[in-house]
Amino acid sequence: MKRAAVTLKDVAAAAGVSAMTASKAMRNAPGISDATRDRIQALAKEMGYTANASASMLKSGRSGIIQVIVNEYDIPFYSKLIDALSNAIVDQGMVPFLQETKYQPDNATTALSNSLFSGTLADGVIIHASGLTGELVDSIKHGRPALFIDTYEEKTLVSAIMFPNEEGARAAVQHLAAQGCRRIGIVGPPFIDKNELLSAPSTRKLRLMGAKSALINLGLAYDESVVIPLKGMNETYAREAIRERGRDGLPFDGLFCLNDSSAIGTIRGLADLGLRVPDDVKVIGFDGVTSGEFTVPSLTTISVDMNQLASLAVMNLRQQIEAPAGKRPDPTTITVGYTLTPRESTEVR
Structure with missing residues (x-):
């Protein structure tokens, strides 16, 4: 006889916690202690639990995927930004999906409108990219949860995190x-x-x-x-x-x-x-x-402060994603802090 798959309810019962707590633990979502999360995850692994992503998406209407669009991957600035954003997304129990535009407007258009991960499979998008047309920006303003990084608008219609x-x-x-x-x-x-x-x-x-x-x-x-x-x-x-x-x-x-x-x-x-x-x-x-x-x-x-920037960006986007229909929070603009780091290039020894 085929053995029934272990469910999240089974894990929750074995751990003596609610299904919601078990779900938070498996998604690395906030709201529970590290000790509880580690215990539930260890128990789930021991029991052979595997999350059913398709069923979870159908039930919640969310994929847990965050689309991240940047100009490129290979320069130090973007490497650090991507690392900070990816870590912040994972810390919130979600999954980053990265795309680069190589500074080309057509690539930005494709990433936002034609990608498999845009619109349907991604819960929201974080964008630091050049070449976004007015039409695309307008579609973002009236569409899915989105956040711009260091993009300037005359009116704050999309939430943004700015550099100092x-x-x-x-x-x-x-x-x-x-x-x-x-x-x-x-x-x-x-x-x-x-x-x-x-x-x-x-x-x-x-x-x-x-x-x-x-x-x-x-x-x-x-x-x-x-x-x-x-x-x-x-x-x-x-x-x-x-x-x-x-x-x-x-x-x-x-x-x-x-x-x-x-x-x-x-x-x-x-x-x-x-x-x-x-x-x-x-x-x-x-x-x-x-x-x-x-x-x-x-x-x-x-x-x-890239880590502060990433944390604020993901927190803002998550609030948009989890808001009830028609009650998405008003867009905000926040400027992150900086530190002047003196080193040898200005310090005469």
Whole structure:
């Protein structure tokens, strides 16, 4: 005779707990102690219990899958963001499904509208991606639970978790000044004038705005002469730009780079020119995606609290998912904190 499959009710009865408690334990959901969770999971394994995902989805109307869409996987920033989001999703008893757009609008469209995991099989979506069309964003606003990371809208119609872009950039420039720098440059996108900075905010514009305000408050210039523009915000482009700008001498004793990848490239480009960091030029990055060992000297940076960001993002999305029909909470925008992490690239020994 075929042996009946062990059910969740069997596990709950054997553990002396309710079916709800057993369910939370098996989904790693909050609301029970670690000791209770470990005991129930160990007992379930001993009894040979296997969750029936299809039956669970039919019963609850949820899959437990969270779609995560990012621009790419292979740079340190996204590696750290994906790791933090994946851990936070798993900690909440759900499963992450990752997709990358490679900065292509068509790929963003496919990920949101045509993917097997969009709409039907995913309970919600977390997005940090370029190239989202207005039509797609509108469909998100009126559709499934969603959360944007560092995406700016004139009106808050989708919940968002933001980086401390303006505040962090201002702190970076102030740190260079505190270290004695008086000729401070900015490594990043092309120069943006005051009027354009104030229109259609974006991550890069806000970081430039923070740097600009700090420079002006210090009595320093913000104009095209202090900007080293990059073709792309990565190590290779930064290294090339620094070498090109420095062929006839580099007029800076401090450089604020709009992300850590470009800061690493900047340090290497300065070394190519025979300039010492921090003795000749001090360098600071933004994002905090390196632990310091990837550069010599190690990189001073504005460290964004990625774990806080991920925890807030998943908590917000879960609240949306679990809200009764027609009672989804109003969208919110939260800016996460940062820490200025001083290391060798700005600290003269």
